[in-house]
Amino acid sequence: MRSALLEHIGRLTDDDLPAYVYDLPELREHLHAIRTALPKRVELLYAAKANSDPRILRTLAEHVDGFEVASGGELSHVRGLVPDAQIAFGGPGKTEKELARALDAGVQRLHIESEQELRLVAALLGHRSVDVLLRVNLPVVLGRVALAMGGHPSPFGMDPARLDRCLEVIASAPRLRLRGLHFHLASGLGERPHLALTDEILTWAEDWAHHRAVDLTEVNVGGGMGVDYTHPRRKFDWRAFGAGLRPLLARHPRLTLRIEPGRSVTAYCGWYVTQVLDIKFSRGHAFAVLRGGTHHLRTPAAKQHDQPFEVIPDDRWARPWQRPEACDEPVTLVGQLCTPKDVLARGAMVERLRVGDRVAFAMAGAYAWNISHHAFLMHPHPTFHHVDDAESPASGGYARQPS
Numbered sequence: 001m002r003s004a005l006l007e008h009i010g011r012l013t014d015d016d017l018p019a020y021v022y023d024l025p026e027l028r029e030h031l032h033a034i035r036t037a038l039p040k041r042v043e044l045l046y047a048a049k050a051n052s053d054p055r056i057l058r059t060l061a062e063h064v065d066g067f068e069v070a071s072g073g074e075l076s077h078v079r080g081l082v083p084d085a086q087i088a089f090g091g092p093g094k095t096e097k098e099l100a101r102a103l104d105a106g107v108q109r110l111h112i113e114s115e116q117e118l119r120l121v122a123a124l125l126g127h128r129s130v131d132v133l134l135r136v137n138l139p140v141v142l143g144r145v146a147l148a149m150g151g152h153p154s155p156f157g158m159d160p161a162r163l164d165r166c167l168e169v170i171a172s173a174p175r176l177r178l179r180g181l182h183f184h185l186a187s188g189l190g191e192r193p194h195l196a197l198t199d200e201i202l203t204w205a206e207d208w209a210h211h212r213a214v215d216l217t218e219v220n221v222g223g224g225m226g227v228d229y230t231h232p233r234r235k236f237d238w239r240a241f242g243a244g245l246r247p248l249l250a251r252h253p254r255l256t257l258r259i260e261p262g263r264s265v266t267a268y269c270g271w272y273v274t275q276v277l278d279i280k281f282s283r284g285h286a287f288a289v290l291r292g293g294t295h296h297l298r299t300p301a302a303k304q305h306d307q308p309f310e311v312i313p314d315d316r317w318a319r320p321w322q323r324p325e326a327c328d329e330p331v332t333l334v335g336q337l338c339t340p341k342d343v344l345a346r347g348a349m350v351e352r353l354r355v356g357d358r359v360a361f362a363m364a365g366a367y368a369w370n371i372s373h374h375a376f377l378m379h380p381h382p383t384f385h386h387v388d389d390a391e392s393p394a395s396g397g398y399a400r401q402p403s
């Protein structure tokens with residue numbers, strides 16, 4: 001953990017905990033590295049579902065070409081925060097109201113999930129026009145990935161054979177402009193598998209367009225760049241990815257390639273900081289019970305991994321009895337919920353962990369607070385802080401979100 005962040009965490013009071021701390025300089029630096037690695041012809045959207053924290057979105061807006069939103073709520077939220085940002089509206093199960101709102105808001109792209117959805121849009125258009133991308137579920141072999149949205153029967157996108165019906169709808173509705181195709185087939189891909197998949201997608205897309213005389217200008221290959229929670233330092237290799245994209249793009253000179261990653265962009269800038277309430281031993285196994293838990297940070301429960309963490313020792317101890325501790329042994333870090341599923345890390349080796357020490361969970365900037373079941377057991381919500389080296393220490397917002 002960098003020292004400015006550690007200092008900030010040191011200034012948090014016990015009452016501030018649990019706390020989410022977002023490291024905005026880290027986010028800027030990471031984004032700069034991503035941008036620098038990508039060829040100019042690649043447009044970078046951020047998938048807002050990963051983390052739609054307002055200050056994160058405003059920070060991102062300086063570096064990305066736009067945002068991918070997947071609900072009317074995300075659409076209003078992003079529009080309200082960054083009114084001039086380009087928006088692509090995707091996701092399954094869009095309601096008629098959401099589609100109408102997207103058309104009213106003038107979203108730059110609609111990612112169409114089905115013929116039914118396309119017909120709804122055509123019926124809603126009136127005098128308006130909209131650029132659409134048809135989402136395709138390609139029959140690719142994905143191998144081992146964290147989450148597969150395509151390549152097998154799935155509710156996401158359309159089988160290739162169904163696209164021709166969409167072309168008929170588009171032919172009869174001139175205000176529907178077919179810009180290209182959209183694919184988000186998997187999450188958790190390393191740079192090599194992602195490049196191989198992108199290659200397969202681009203080749204298929206050009207071939208499909210050629211056989212149907214479609215003027216294809218854009219292909220969005222989605223997000224899904226892998227994040228390895230077991231090796232926090234081993235990040236998706238954006239330089240290798242960017243370098244690998246160059247020859248692919250050279251083979252498809254007319255296409256604009258879009259990507260819309262979420263997890264790989266914001267995971268690293270977030271920390272969930274909490275405190276040890278109790279250390280217990282059960283049949284020889286050490287458990288640290290922490291304030292908070294998976295109702296604040298659901299990521300390890302959702303993905304079935306151990307969340308990486310750092311212990312921040314706190315030497316204050318004013319009780320007249322011996323401070324409970326675990327030393328040089330594996331400890332399972334659990335939360336306050338009455339369920340055995342409330343586990344943040346299993347059997348993690350610690351040098352020393354005592355009641356009152358702080359624990360900072362890393363990689364908590366994506367699919368963390370926003371996917372958690374906040375209401376379960378009615379514990380207080382965490383407080384939220386943004387560390388920004390450009391600002392005075394007092395500027396990190398200390399608001400506790402309403403329970």
Ligand SMILES: Cc1ncc(COP(=O)(O)O)c(C=O)c1O
Binds near residue numbers: 047050068184222
């Ligand atoms: C359509 C679409 N695009 C982008 C993303 C972002 O994926 P990731 O956060 O794995 O990069 C998702 C995630 O579910 C998605 O469904």
